[in-house]
Amino acid sequence: MPEIPLPDPRWADLPLAFAVLGLALWLTLTRGDRAAVIGFTGYGLLVAVAWVRLGSVDVALTEAALGGGLMGVLLLTAVARLGSDIDQPRPSLPGDLLIGLLCLGVAAGLAVVVLGLPSSPPSLVAAVEDHQAATELGNPVAAVLIAFRAVDTLLESVVLALAVIVLWSFGADRAWEARPRALDFGEPSPALVLLARLLPPVGLIVGVHLFWTGADHPGGPFQGGAVLAAMALLVWLARLGRPPPVTDGFTRLGIVVGPLMFLLIGLAGVVLAGAFLGYPDAFTKPLILLIEAAKTLSVAVALALLVAGPPALSGALSMRRTGSTETGAKA
Amino acid sequence: MDLADGFTAIFVSLGAFFFFAGWVGLVRFPDSLSRLHALSKADNLGLGLVIIGLMPQASWPFGMLKLVALWLLGVLIGGATAQMLAGAIHLDDGREPPGGNGDFARRTSEAGRNNEPGAAH
Amino acid sequence: MTEAQIYGICGAGLVGIGLYGAILGRSALRRLLAFNLMGSGVFLVFGAIARRGGIVDGTLSDPVPQALVITGLVVAFAATALAVALLIRLAAVDREEAPPSAEPGSADAPSVATTPSAGSPSAGTSP
Numbered sequence: 001m002p003e004i005p006l007p008d009p010r011w012a013d014l015p016l017a018f019a020v021l022g023l024a025l026w027l028t029l030t031r032g033d034r035a036a037v038i039g040f041t042g043y044g045l046l047v048a049v050a051w052v053r054l055g056s057v058d059v060a061l062t063e064a065a066l067g068g069g070l071m072g073v074l075l076l077t078a079v080a081r082l083g084s085d086i087d088q089p090r091p092s093l094p095g096d097l098l099i100g101l102l103c104l105g106v107a108a109g110l111a112v113v114v115l116g117l118p119s120s121p122p123s124l125v126a127a128v129e130d131h132q133a134a135t136e137l138g139n140p141v142a143a144v145l146i147a148f149r150a151v152d153t154l155l156e157s158v159v160l161a162l163a164v165i166v167l168w169s170f171g172a173d174r175a176w177e178a179r180p181r182a183l184d185f186g187e188p189s190p191a192l193v194l195l196a197r198l199l200p201p202v203g204l205i206v207g208v209h210l211f212w213t214g215a216d217h218p219g220g221p222f223q224g225g226a227v228l229a230a231m232a233l234l235v236w237l238a239r240l241g242r243p244p245p246v247t248d249g250f251t252r253l254g255i256v257v258g259p260l261m262f263l264l265i266g267l268a269g270v271v272l273a274g275a276f277l278g279y280p281d282a283f284t285k286p287l288i289l290l291i292e293a294a295k296t297l298s299v300a301v302a303l304a305l306l307v308a309g310p311p312a313l314s315g316a317l318s319m320r321r322t323g324s325t326e327t328g329a330k331a
Numbered sequence: 332m333d334l335a336d337g338f339t340a341i342f343v344s345l346g347a348f349f350f351f352a353g354w355v356g357l358v359r360f361p362d363s364l365s366r367l368h369a370l371s372k373a374d375n376l377g378l379g380l381v382i383i384g385l386m387p388q389a390s391w392p393f394g395m396l397k398l399v400a401l402w403l404l405g406v407l408i409g410g411a412t413a414q415m416l417a418g419a420i421h422l423d424d425g426r427e428p429p430g431g432n433g434d435f436a437r438r439t440s441e442a443g444r445n446n447e448p449g450a451a452h
Numbered sequence: 453m454t455e456a457q458i459y460g461i462c463g464a465g466l467v468g469i470g471l472y473g474a475i476l477g478r479s480a481l482r483r484l485l486a487f488n489l490m491g492s493g494v495f496l497v498f499g500a501i502a503r504r505g506g507i508v509d510g511t512l513s514d515p516v517p518q519a520l521v522i523t524g525l526v527v528a529f530a531a532t533a534l535a536v537a538l539l540i541r542l543a544a545v546d547r548e549e550a551p552p553s554a555e556p557g558s559a560d561a562p563s564v565a566t567t568p569s570a571g572s573p574s575a576g577t578s579p
Binding site: 009010013014017020021024025027028033036037040043044047050051053054055056058059062063066067070071074075077078079081082085086087088090091096099100103104106107108110111113114115117120121122123124125126128140141143144145148149152153156159160163166167170171172182220222299302303306307309310312316317318 | 457470506512518
């Protein structure tokens with residue numbers, strides 16, 4: 001076999017970057033909101049490939065799951081409920097061009113900054129590698145998330161729980177006992193019901209595997225939790241189950257268990273290891289896995305509830321596509 | 332580039348060609364249903380070829396088995412999604428999907444209307 | 453030109469495109485999409501910086517910016533979910549307050565004084 005050298009992979013980066021920019025420009029300028037949302041989902045997947053090229057596979061997984069999958073469901077729900085109301089007239093052509101030029105200026109300034117970064121960049125790779133052995137984790141990103149910058153991750157879990165609470169507060173007062181109805185779209189297609197029966201067991205395994213393997217390989221609680229949330233959404237969309245009402249105790253427990261476990265173990269670390277969120281040497285890996293397991297559950301519950309929406313009475317949410325209140329959902 | 336890499340290059344390129352052919356069908360065919368047909372057929376074939384091409388790069392046995400599982404999932408989801416899209420296209424054009432939505436779906440959605448989660452067998 | 457620079461410039465371009473869409477987007481949902489584009493562009497610039505750290509040290513990428521971006525992605529998703537729920541709720545409130553003849557069969561009586569309707573619809577459209 002003649003020795004053909006492999007081409008430089010950077011030749012693939014230029015078309016990918018152009019595709020990302022072109023798709024972003026298209027979905028900003030296109031007419032229909034639904035087309036823009038579908039384009040945004042495709043954009044999220046292209047950006048996930050860009051993240052792989054940047055060597056950040058964990059971020060690529062998160063972008064594909066959250067930015068592509070869950071965000072796509074969320075935005076399609078929004079388009080179905082909101083329609084394409086134009087609430088801001090197009091400015092005159094000179095104004096349009098001026099704003100375009102200013103935005104181009106912002107982009108150019110940022111590009112100059114990116115190109116002008118110092119040629120010997122500061123890097124924390126060595127620092128992370130030196131201390132990673134103490135956490136017994138093979139994945140450096142997981143070590144950073146759960147050990148070296150654990151406060152950020154703790155606060156993020158709390159932010160997710162708070163986001164669900166704020167989301168629930170958007171419901172009408174008299175709808176508090178009702179279930180979320182943003183995903184109620186009438187009779188599901190039989191193909192959707194088939195998927196909702198076949199995929200959740202597979203998704204459950206994949207989600208738990210993503211969490212478990214995140215200790216040593218790309219993956220982790222966020223990616224696994226996103227897959228689990230997607231399976232719950234699939235079941236709800238196919239009407240094989242319904243989103244829980246706000247008052248359900250298990251749901252509230254599920255949202256809270258992640259941050260609570262994280263906080264309790266962190267406080268225990270004050271006593272056992274001398275610092276908040278310090279892990280005692282003997283139990284480092286088991287504690288980390290316990291925190292991450294609780295976090296996966298909480299992330300899954302919170303993400304699924306964020307897409308399911310606030311509680312609403314039947315008939316309160318309309319389908320703008322048909323221009324009338326939906327008829328499928330009864331109390 | 333050794334034999335495995337050459338095999339990968341050839342089959343992934345073939346798969347990419349079929350994805351491109353699907354795009355040509357998307358652009359050139361007159362109505363939504365035929366575009367959907369072209370896209371789903373070509374994309375399934377392209378995916379299969381890409382997976383075959385990636386086989387030499389995966390570890391034996393589990394890497395290859397995971398690739399096959401990926402392909403099966405892709406075929407399942409692609410087929411179901413195409414069915415859903417076709418049903419939506421029929422409804423958009425104002426007609427019932429051919430064959431209706433089936434007794435199975437009616438029973439399932441009646442259970443849904445009576446709000447019995449999971450009561451549909 | 454390393455791939456870090458290519459995607460860094462791509463991220464810069466995305467920030468510009470997102471800014472344009474956020475200012476001139478036709479509907480609230482489009483402005484929300486554009487805002488997400490801006491966030492995505494900023495994350496790509498982070499990724500470029502992580503990759504530069506990796507190139508220098510011989511690994512794939514610096515893990516600390518990656519962790520920051522993962523946190524940012526989750527928080528951006530939560531914020532988008534809140535914005536979408538707010539838009540849907542505002543549309544529902546606007547419909548309830550519209551003349552009854554406009555929406556036959558609406559189940560809610562227009563007695564929603566208890567819910568703070570955010571003053572004016574435009575208050576909810578800024579991301």
